[in-house]
Amino acid sequence: MTDTINQYDSIVAKARELVRKKSVDYGESWRELRLSSITDQIYVKAKRIRQIEEAGGKQEIPDSVESEYYDILNYSIFALIRLEEKKKDSDGSWELIESFDRILGAIRDLMVKKNRDYGDAWRDMRVSSITDQILVKAFRIKEIQKKMGRVIASEGTESEFRDIINYAIFALILISQM
Numbered sequence: 001m002t003d004t005i006n007q008y009d010s011i012v013a014k015a016r017e018l019v020r021k022k023s024v025d026y027g028e029s030w031r032e033l034r035l036s037s038i039t040d041q042i043y044v045k046a047k048r049i050r051q052i053e054e055a056g057g058k059q060e061i062p063d064s065v066e067s068e069y070y071d072i073l074n075y076s077i078f079a080l081i082r083l084e085e086k087k088k089d090s091d092g093s094w095e096l097i098e099s100f101d102r103i104l105g106a107i108r109d110l111m112v113k114k115n116r117d118y119g120d121a122w123r124d125m126r127v128s129s130i131t132d133q134i135l136v137k138a139f140r141i142k143e144i145q146k147k148m149g150r151v152i153a154s155e156g157t158e159s160e161f162r163d164i165i166n167y168a169i170f171a172l173i174l175i176s177q178m
Helices: 002-026 035-054 065-087 098-119 128-144 157-176
Strands: none
Touching: 002 065, 002 098, 002 157, 035 065, 035 128, 065 098, 065 157, 098 157, 128 157
């Protein structure tokens, strides 16, 4: 479990630094995206990864699969920030890095609890299976959003976004070991 936590924290640190650098370059332009658009971005990134996987790694543009997983992770955090703002009727004046750290801290705690129950079962998964899980989760979110959140048995979009974040981190850990 120690290896998992250290690897997890390393990926989170890279994602955090990427968000910090992009916010310097672009400001918080992501705030212009509606929650449904953020979901679509996650879905499109996961679809691109699947296309590359199915093409045996061949791709037309140079953006790496790894960078796509980081984008999925970070867009999912943006979505969770958006959901928090909506719940709290916030004016949108959240400090991005503070929110990032708080959200990732809670998701890390969730990962630790799940890993106690499941072990590191995700380590036996193929990266392509993790991609499929992310696609399923993104599709579920799109369906819940279509239904305006009125669901019967779903845990809701927050749970799905959290799972996407952990899956993206797991994929990045596995890729780093290839």
